Amino acid sequence: MGTETIARIVSAYELTISCEKCGAQSQQTIGWIRLHRDMKCPGCDGVIVLNTSRMTGTIRSVERRLGDLQTQLTERIRKL
Numbered sequence: 192m193g194t195e196t197i198a199r200i201v202s203a204y205e206l207t208i209s210c211e212k213c214g215a216q217s218q219q220t221i222g223w224i225r226l227h228r229d230m231k232c233p234g235c236d237g238v239i240v241l242n243t244s245r246m247t248g249t250i251r252s253v254e255r256r257l258g259d260l261q262t263q264l265t266e267r268i269r270k271l
């Protein structure tokens with residue numbers, strides 16, 4: 192399992208985006224979120240800003256968690 196695979200898993204990972212105005216939730220993949228600065232809310236048609244520091248933080252923590260998982264798996268495989 193290489194870093195390329197992890198990157199692909201990260202970009203296919205779905206995050207729940209909730210609208211601050213009406214609370215409507217929608218699922219978008221990290222890959223999609225990275226390509227968009229904002230999106231239209233499916234509930235109220237309002238603009239949901241995607242490139243917020245909170246969103247960036249969430250994406251980073253997903254990357255970190257999956258990266259850690261990869262390290263653990265690699266170490267485990269090496270011990271077998």
Ligand SMILES: [Zn+2]
Nearest residue numbers: 210213232235
């Ligand atoms: Zn809304």
